[in-house]
Amino acid sequence: MKPTNSFLTSTVQVMPPSGIRQFFNAAEADDEVISLGVGEPDFVTPQCAIDACTRALEHGRTMYTPNEGLMELREEIAGYLHTGFQLKYEPSKEILVTVGGSEGIDITLRALISPGDEIIIPVPGYVAYAPLVQLNGGVAVELELSAEHDFKLTADALQKAITPRTKAIVVNFPSNPTGAVMTEEDWLPIASLAAAHNLVVISDEIYAELTFGSTHTSIASLPGMRERTIVIGGFSKAFAMTGWRVGYLCGDAALVSAMIKIHQYTALCAPIMGQVAAIECLRNGLKDRDAMKQAYDERRIMFAQGLSDIGLSCRTPRGAFYAFPSIAATGLGSQEFAERLLREAKVAVVPGHVFGAGGENFIRCSYAASSVQLSEALSRMEHWLQTNTSAHQRQRAL
Ligand SMILES: Cc1ncc(COP(=O)(O)O)c(C=O)c1O
Incomplete structure (x- = not known):
């Protein structure tokens, strides 16, 4: 007999695949993409x-x-x-x-x-x-x-x-x-x-x-x-x-x-x-751990400020290595924002809605990436925002 979905529990059938992996896989498949999608250090183990x-x-x-x-x-x-x-x-x-x-x-x-x-x-x-x-x-x-x-x-x-x-x-x-x-x-x-x-x-x-x-x-x-x-x-x-x-x-x-x-x-x-x-x-x-932390700290300040400067208001994160800027001012939903940013600007971020209620107006960007990549991501995002959000939205965003 051919296996069918009916062999599976209803719990697993309705369970959505991780919304993060979708963006991780897309980023992996394209060398030009800067991935701020996955929650993973860009450093190698000590x-x-x-x-x-x-x-x-x-x-x-x-x-x-x-x-x-x-x-x-x-x-x-x-x-x-x-x-x-x-x-x-x-x-x-x-x-x-x-x-x-x-x-x-x-x-x-x-x-x-x-x-x-x-x-x-x-x-x-x-x-x-x-x-x-x-x-x-x-x-x-x-x-x-x-x-x-x-x-x-x-x-x-x-x-x-x-x-x-x-x-x-x-x-x-x-x-x-x-x-x-x-x-x-x-x-x-x-x-x-x-x-x-x-x-x-x-x-x-x-x-x-x-x-x-x-x-x-x-x-x-x-x-x-x-x-x-x-x-x-x-x-x-x-x-x-x-x-x-x-x-x-x-x-x-x-x-x-x-x-x-x-x-x-x-x-x-x-x-x-x-x-x-x-x-x-x-x-x-421990000294390697501390050196990595120091690097995240510097990127954290630079990146959160950079996001706010391009119109994505972002409170300075206090821990982990994620920035969680608001995209409300762009008028786009977080899934559309992330999909289009990936396709059109080649920057992978995670739409906030995958993290549950209250995430829809946000995107998650991991700043566990090199400063060069973070700066390039910011400039691609800025350019993309300028060409893709209406003048009115841009006004509100800035
Ligand atoms: C909040 C949180 N808990 C747990 C994990 C899983 O970590 P581990 O690699 O140790 O399984 C992650 C990974 O992203 C995480 O962000």
């Missing part, structure tokens, strides 16, 4: 990590590791989180090394969701959360963040989204796509609400290192939050290790032991190459 991995492979380290990850790596992660973010986790039972932060998000949701549980997802937000909630039988409840509040999560908005069925909230600060960050003061009322309603907090802190002008505060570091928070972290962004597929999740042992079970049956372990490289990054790669 050389010390590449060397450590090469040596390990040459010594035949090609096997599985313990399910939880190499103990040396878990110890390094524990030290790193403690020094950098005031988080204390026990390497033997509270840290699980995962196949990127992505696996951490997935298995956390798998461990937590019972059918019909509501998971609050602040939007505009990372594209994977809602599909993963749905795949696990949960209900993704979008909570729209507003530009007026700098896309921060407020207690007021959270309170309105909570119902008796709410199980957890996913938070991601520094944020993809908005670049927003949350301070300790911002977190305090959120933490109180989470405790009052007995919510789990899934805190995706994959961009924790990339805050500019402030240090990252994890909600898990606030009093009473450790027991109800799962922290997701990884090496992809701050250490330019997207292809190595290594991340981690941390939390109270009672919760993490459940994720370890799921991970045992699904991933077995994260790739040993990535784990060896990650150990080396934490031991000897």
